[in-house]
Amino acid sequence: MDEQQEREQRGLIIAAKAKLQKTDDGRWFVPSQSRRGGDHYYTVKPDPVKPFCSCPDFTARQRTCKHLYAVEIVIKREYTDDGETQTYTETVTVKKTYKQEWSAYNRAQVNEKDRFLSLLNELCKGIEEMPQTFGRPRLLLADMIFASTFKVYSTVSGRRFMSDLRDAQSKGFLMRTPHYTSIYRYLENPTLTPFLKQLIEISSLPLQAIESSFAVDSSGFSTCRFAQWVKAKYGDQKMMERHEWIKVHLMCGVKTNIVTSIEVTDSNVADCPQFEGLVKTTGRNFVMNEVSADKAYLSSDNMQVVADHHAMPYIAFKANSTTSKNHSAIWQRMFHFYSFNQQRFMECYHKRSNVETTFSMIKSKFGDRLRSKTRTAQINEALCKVLAHNLCCVIQSIYELGVEPTFWTEPETSN
Numbered sequence: 001m002d003e004q005q006e007r008e009q010r011g012l013i014i015a016a017k018a019k020l021q022k023t024d025d026g027r028w029f030v031p032s033q034s035r036r037g038g039d040h041y042y043t044v045k046p047d048p049v050k051p052f053c054s055c056p057d058f059t060a061r062q063r064t065c066k067h068l069y070a071v072e073i074v075i076k077r078e079y080t081d082d083g084e085t086q087t088y089t090e091t092v093t094v095k096k097t098y099k100q101e102w103s104a105y106n107r108a109q110v111n112e113k114d115r116f117l118s119l120l121n122e123l124c125k126g127i128e129e130m131p132q133t134f135g136r137p138r139l140l141l142a143d144m145i146f147a148s149t150f151k152v153y154s155t156v157s158g159r160r161f162m163s164d165l166r167d168a169q170s171k172g173f174l175m176r177t178p179h180y181t182s183i184y185r186y187l188e189n190p191t192l193t194p195f196l197k198q199l200i201e202i203s204s205l206p207l208q209a210i211e212s213s214f215a216v217d218s219s220g221f222s223t224c225r226f227a228q229w230v231k232a233k234y235g236d237q238k239m240m241e242r243h244e245w246i247k248v249h250l251m252c253g254v255k256t257n258i259v260t261s262i263e264v265t266d267s268n269v270a271d272c273p274q275f276e277g278l279v280k281t282t283g284r285n286f287v288m289n290e291v292s293a294d295k296a297y298l299s300s301d302n303m304q305v306v307a308d309h310h311a312m313p314y315i316a317f318k319a320n321s322t323t324s325k326n327h328s329a330i331w332q333r334m335f336h337f338y339s340f341n342q343q344r345f346m347e348c349y350h351k352r353s354n355v356e357t358t359f360s361m362i363k364s365k366f367g368d369r370l371r372s373k374t375r376t377a378q379i380n381e382a383l384c385k386v387l388a389h390n391l392c393c394v395i396q397s398i399y400e401l402g403v404e405p406t407f408w409t410e411p412e413t414s415n
């Protein structure tokens with residue numbers, strides 16, 4: 001666990017144990033953990049654009065501290081359970097449920113690998129094999145996808161992975177045990193790409209009844225070990241231009257972080273036009289109530305596509321955004337909502353931070369670097385990471401929410 005993840009963990013504990021108080025102007029008071037007995041509070045402003053905490057850690061680093069994490073968690077908990085909840089000032093005393101969640105979390109962790117393999121196997125069973133088009137002996141798409149996704153999930157070196165693969169074959173998950181070097185070759189196969197995208201979609205279906213609020217964002221994955229996305233995006237323009245990235249655009253459910261639709265592009269592709277496809281794909285499988293996104297996605301068309309799905313678009317306006325007769329009806333409606341119900345708007349908009357959490361979950365667990373050398377293989381590798389993430393989310397939901405996953409039974413709503 002790196003230092004930032006430790007802060008997030010401590011934030012979780014504060015959110016569970018401490019009383020956080022909210023003022024009418026959007027500030028929060030979070031009790032100091034170190035000054036025992038006293039009643040010392042830090043002032044926290046969870047402003048998405050300019051977050052603030054008065055603690056020494058934030059003052060020194062200007063990055064999210066445990067108090068900001070704690071406030072974010074409390075906001076998520078209060079406003080994601082029920083979109084209509086209006087109890088802004090309610091304080092939090094959830095020591096008991098926190099303990100239960102913790103043990104469910106532990107059980108999910110302990111059983112994750114076994115569950116992962118059988119769920120991945122279930123998913124791959126549904127793949128329709130193509131007529132033979134490549135090589136002898138014939139390779140099954142299901143085997144290729146199983147092995148590649150398992151490889152990405154395991155994150156161990158090739159040689160150590162061989163024993164994992166033999167293990168998987170002995171359990172009947174693979175027709176034959178491929179050599180680990182062939183897995184890199186599998187990923188170069190463009191046939192895999194649409195199947196991986198489909199499996200990501202299918203793997204989200206067990207959470208249909210749970211997710212109704214969604215968030216959209218993009219993030220880069222490095223194809224070179226020396227480049228970090230955040231550094232390049234905010235600092236070094238040359239790094240961005242050298243095409244060392246591929247960009248993952250995704251939509252996720254804000255409760256479980258499950259990815260419900262995905263697009264992978266070159267890094268120079270703009271975010272805004274990806275929005276529509278992501279919304280439509282998710283809309284095929286989920287009933288959406290809300291979709292949040294940052295100002296990079298701001299456009300009338302994007303608001304409209306959300307409204308077409310009978311959901312509310314919480315897309316951040318820009319500082320110079322206005323409304324006039326030239327704007328579409330949906331723009332005017334949302335701008336008025338934003339202007340006159342700013343607090344409510346921001347509460348819904350705030351759920352957007354969950355999509356950042358989704359990316360950080362994927363990157364911290366499976367790495368933010370892609371090992372593959374060709375563009376096709378890089379895209380497939382990134383898709384494998386997201387598929388592995390989704391299966392972990394489903395496993396978490398089995399233990400925490402009692403979800404019983406079935407992937408390939410047609411939902412009643414579709415045809």
Ligand SMILES: [Zn+2]
Pocket residue numbers: 042053054055056057058065066067068
């Ligand atoms: Zn702080």
